[in-house]
Amino acid sequence: MNGILNILKPPGMTSHDVVSFVRRNLRTKKVGHTGTLDPGAAGVLPICIGKGTKIVEYLTEQGKEYICEVTFGNESDTCDKYGTFIYEEDKDYSHITKEMVNEKLELFKGRITQTPPIYSAIKINGQRAYDLARQGIEFEVPKREVTIYNIELLSFNLPKAQIKINCSKGTYVRSICRDLGNSLNCPAYMSFLLRTKTGPFDIDGSVILDDINLENIDNILYPINYGISMKELFIDDKFSDKVLNGNPIKLDGLSGYKDGEKVKAFIKPSTFIGVGHIKSNIFKIDKLMV
Incomplete structure (x- = not known):
């Protein structure tokens, strides 16, 4: 059993x-799995099986698409609705308009620098940031550069x-929600997150957990090469022995x-090899799959 499942992860599961x-x-x-999705979030989570686990590194490198809901007026230590809220009463958000949000979203397009939430899986001196935060240890989360290809209201x-x-x-979409609020002089947090796409896998082709069983697996398992977004190279069969021996x-x-x-290489006419x-x-x- 080798391939990739495009799973629709429900909220509440890691x-x-x-x-x-x-x-x-x-x-x-x-x-x-091919990259964590927050427990409270739902959406596309490709899962690699058998020899499919050899391509996890290629899937994690690919772009993502999300739909999120940002709520203005408060913020939490986790930057989402599952954390401890900082203000007992919501701050005034009545000054915010649709036009203001659209204007500020333009600032997030392209290559940007963001600070991940302290409750994140980033490692600080070998320890997860969320573990340090839960212990009450003070630390600084390093900034990182990411690319926002498009963002729209x-x-x-x-x-x-x-x-x-x-x-x-x-x-970190949570950081975008927090930073959007800061740009509008109003605290904000992420109140909902749905991942709609990662690499070639989208939500329309995803399956729920109840559909995953041995009787149904042939109908829902994608071939390994489907998950690799690279050009194809077809090699004549006369070279197969050399290639398969790593030459x-x-x-x-x-x-x-x-x-x-x-x-991604194939032996003609259509045998994927790695x-x-x-x-x-x-x-x-570089990486043989057969």
Whole structure:
């Protein structure tokens, strides 16, 4: 059993909980997720099975899409509704308009620097930030650069606004909600989060946990190569022994590839064998999947 499941994670479960569920239901041990999704969040969570676990690193590198709800007037220590709220009474948010939110969202587009919440999985001197925060230890969370490919306002009805975000890996949507509030001189927190896409997997093609069983697995398991967003390279069968033994081979007709580019490789006509790279018209397999 090798491939990828596009799971619709329900709120209330951790990513590890979903992995444990898949292991039990499919009676297999080799299962891994492709990047954590907050327990309170819902949405797309690709789960790799069997040899599919070899491509986790490629899936985690891919872009994400989220729909979030930001609520103005208060903030919490976790930057979402599950933390401890800082103010006993909500602050005045009546000055905020739809036009103001749209104007401030423009500031978040492109390459930006953000500070993740203190309650996050980032490691500080070998320890998770959320563990240090729960112990009451004071520390500084390092800033990080992320890319916001697009951010747009979907709806606005004070004290709430719904926002759609396309971003790079490592982006904290909770931080965007907090920082948006700060830019409007009003505290804010993330009150809802739905991940609608990660890499090639979107919410329309996702499955709920109840659909995951041995009887149904062939209908819902994606092939390993589907999750890899790279150019394809088809290699003549006469080179198969060399390639499968890890030997580099010289190929013609590689003008359409950049020097050093990683590709997903197939033995003609359609046997996926793994991921490799091209350099000076020479192809070498890096990660064999067969």
